[in-house]
Amino acid sequence: xxTLTPPLKIRHIYISPGHNFFGHHGQPAGGNPTTEVSExxxxxxxxxxxxxxxxxxxxxxxxxxxxxxEVHAALCRELRLAGxxxxxxxxxxxxxxxxxxxxxxxxxxxxxxxxxxMAECSPCHWMDQAFAxxxxxxxxxxxxxxxxxxxxxxxxxxx
Numbered sequence: 001x002x003t004l005t006p007p008l009k010i011r012h013i014y015i016s017p018g019h020n021f022f023g024h025h026g027q028p029a030g031g032n033p034t035t036e037v038s039e040x041x042x043x044x045x046x047x048x049x050x051x052x053x054x055x056x057x058x059x060x061x062x063x064x065x066x067x068x069x070e071v072h073a074a075l076c077r078e079l080r081l082a083g084x085x086x087x088x089x090x091x092x093x094x095x096x097x098x099x100x101x102x103x104x105x106x107x108x109x110x111x112x113x114x115x116x117x118m119a120e121c122s123p124c125h126w127m128d129q130a131f132a133x134x135x136x137x138x139x140x141x142x143x144x145x146x147x148x149x150x151x152x153x154x155x156x157x158x159x
Contacts, residue, residue: 001114002106004098009158010110011069012094013040014087015051034087039156042113042149048092059148061118067091067144068100075139079132088130091121091144093155100145113153119146 016034032052040048047054047063056062072086072094086094103117123139 002103002108004108004110008098008110009096010093010155011096011157012086013037013155013157014090014092014094015040015048016090017050017052034090036087039154040092042151042153042155044149044152047149051092061148062121062146063149064093064115064147065091065121065144066093066095066100066103066147067121068098068142069094069096071139071142071144075131075135078138079134081132084131089127089144090130101142103145103147107150111153111155112151113155114150115147116150117145117147120144121146 014034014036016032037050040050042064043049043054045059045063047056047060053060053062067086067089069086072084072089075081076084100117101120103115104119105117107114107116109115120141121144123136123143125136127135127139
């Protein structure tokens with residue numbers, strides 16, 4: 001299991017009851033709200049309770065998604081997006097302090113919960129709409145991490 005040194009910090013947690021981009025190719029984006037929460041229940045093999053991908057399908061590789069705050073800051077600098085929020089990525093957990101790409105194919109632990117990094121979250125064309133033209137291209141290779149939840153527990157935002 002990969003030990004995160006220094007430990008990864010959780011800065012934001014988001015859940016949404018429905019899909020806005022997933023399955024909407026060639027159609028307008030959906031209007032499902034994204035809710036920021038201070039904690040979320042992780043259920044092994046199923047996902048985040050209350051999120052659109054909870055029980056989505058068996059062995060789904062995106063039971064939880066992570067995105068790096070450092071990448072968000074770099075995108076904001078590159079595209080001059082002052083005051084932009086990371087909510088637009090529609091990733092579940094916004095982290096700080098870890099290279100998420102290094103966790104693909106690795107087991108790791110955060111706040112006592114074990115995960116397995118399954119794949120990069122590839123950015124889609126919707127990123128240009130959610131942020132600004134050029135966002136999709138900028139995010140290639142740094143769109144976040146899809147992971148499977150291996151043990152139950154609660155993730156909490158850290159101050």
